[in-house]
Structures are given as C-alpha cells and as structure tokens.
Amino acid sequence: MDSKCQRYSKSGGRRHRAIADAAHNPIFSYLLMSLLKLLYEHVQLSIAGLTPDTQTARQLRAQHREVMEAILxxxxxxxxxxxxxxxxxxxxxxxxxxxxQGRRDLRPPQPPRN
Structure with a gap:
C-alpha cells in the first residue's frame, strides 16, 4: 500500500478514536479501538485504489462530516x-x-434500524 493510503488509514483511526473518546466512556473507546485493530486489513482493502474524486470517497467524506456535525x-x-x-x-x-475476491459465503448486510 502506498504512503498516501497509509496516512489516510491512520487519520481514519484517529477520527474514530476521537469519536469514541467523545462519548466519555472508556470501555466503549477501548472496545472500538480493539475492533478497529481487527478490521485494519479490511480498511486497507477498502481504501486501496480509492481516489479522492470517486463517488465512494465523496460519500465517505459526507458521512464523516454528518457524524462530526451531529456530535459538535x-x-x-x-x-x-x-x-x-x-x-x-x-x-x-x-x-x-x-x-x-471470491468469497461468496457472505450474507448481504441489512440496513440499520432507526
């Protein structure tokens, strides 16, 4: 993975940590960071080849902005x-x-319930 993707991945980790810490719940923060460490490989796959001008990148930025604005x-x-x-x-x-990548055993995800 190139250094730009690595920097983006690390900044994403810091962003998620800040959100977890904002909850002022050390158990939640610890659990989230443990989960993110487990998902690191998937994050690498997810952002590999993701350039800033793609629809996916724009959607991710908009989602992060929405979460941040709601918290703030x-x-x-x-x-x-x-x-x-x-x-x-x-x-x-x-x-x-x-x-x-050939893993056909996965079930489709269900949208979150509000």
Missing amino acids: GGDPPRAAAAAGQHMYFVRVRLNDLELR
Whole structure:
C-alpha cells in the first residue's frame, strides 16, 4: 500500500478514536479501538485504489462530516443515526470487495434500524 493510503488509514483511526473518546466512556473507546485493530486489513482493502474524486470517497467524506456535525451540535440521536448509516455503507462496501475476491459465503448486510 502506498504512503498516501497509509496516512489516510491512520487519520481514519484517529477520527474514530476521537469519536469514541467523545462519548466519555472508556470501555466503549477501548472496545472500538480493539475492533478497529481487527478490521485494519479490511480498511486497507477498502481504501486501496480509492481516489479522492470517486463517488465512494465523496460519500465517505459526507458521512464523516454528518457524524462530526451531529456530535459538535450536541445531537446524539442524529449522531447515532449518521454513524449507523456510515457503518452500513462501509459494511456493504467491504462485502462487495470480498464478493469480488471470491468469497461468496457472505450474507448481504441489512440496513440499520432507526
């Protein structure tokens, strides 16, 4: 992976850590960071070849912006909904990548319930 993708991946980790820490729940923060470490390989696959001008990159930026604005605006229900939509989007994208790589045993993800 090139250094630009590595930097993007690390900044994503810091972004997710900041969101977890904003919850002021050390257990949640620890669990999220443990989960992100497990998903690191998938994140690498997800952003490999992802250039800033792609529809996927624009969608990810918009999702991150929505989560951040909801948190900064003090709107937990909006933040939770935005985070759920983001997780669904990422899960669908990872599922698509794995299917293209020959893993046909995966079930399609279900959208988050609000």
